[in-house]
Amino acid sequence: MDLQLQGKRALVTGSSSGIGAGIAKMLADEGVSVVVHGRNEERLARVAAEIAERGATVASAIGDLATDEGAEAVATVALEAFGGIDILVNNAGGASEEEKKSWFDVDVSEWVATYQKNVIAAGRLIHRLAPPMRERGWGRIIQIGSAAGTIPTSAQPDYGPSKAAMINMSLGLSKALSSTGVTVNTVTPGMIMTAGLMDFLLVFAAKRGWGDDTARAAEYILKGTGQTVNRIGQVEDIAFAVAYLASPRASFVNGVNMHLDGGGTSNIY
Secondary structure, eight states, X not given: OOOSOTTOEEEETTOSSHHHHHHHHHHHHTTOEEEXXXXXXXXXXXXXXXXXXTTOOEEEEEOOTTSHHHHHHHHHHHHHHHSOXXXXXXXXXXXXXXXXXXXXXXXHHHHHHHHIIIXXXXXXXXXXXXXXXXXXXXXXXXXXXXXXXXXXXXXXXXXXXXXXXXXXXXXXXXXXXXXXXXXXXXXXXXXXXXXXXXXXXXXXXHHTTOTTOHHHHHHHHHHTTTOSSOSOBOHXXXXXXXXXXXXXXXXXXXXXXXEESTXXXXXXX
């Protein structure tokens, strides 16, 4: 199916690796001119080169979206690269970098830092890039959430609420942009096979005396997730969904939170 994305222009934040890189590559394969973003110049250059080798048009923007200056620099580069941005994918973010993740071990300052990385970073770019979309009468804003935003745990008290806030802001923004041709949606991944998850599986297996048997670790963890699909998600699973939501084909989809978690969410939504 032709997603009718040829000639569109996108900024995918946090696209120097993992899910973001997968999204950027899939959009590029669909004919989108893509601005990739990250904070590590070497990794960003590698992803940009891979996209260029596919015959796509790509530009790079380096900056820390957790600061006003960094976000402004990224937005400026993105707008100047192709003369505008039609699709904004807010994928960049993260949690507290402190080793202790319990409610009473994460300092309040870490909460602030996490909200800056997730909620405020997304808000900065929305403020800069959404008004021109509204003026043109077409645009797509897609937020990448997390299962932690809808299924709270006793760990990472800063991260889960920040992702819940992004889900909330997506719905609110979709109403603020009502009847403008700009849609706003959230994609909420479950367990996805990224380098970070692979590292976790290696540690999990080693602690249980399983050596480097990540397949055994994954099988064990899957049994406890409640998933109804018996596999770990792949980056492409997320990228396919984002490409659809970014396309004109998805013009009737607005304000939704699309769970991509292998059926791991047990409630009605």
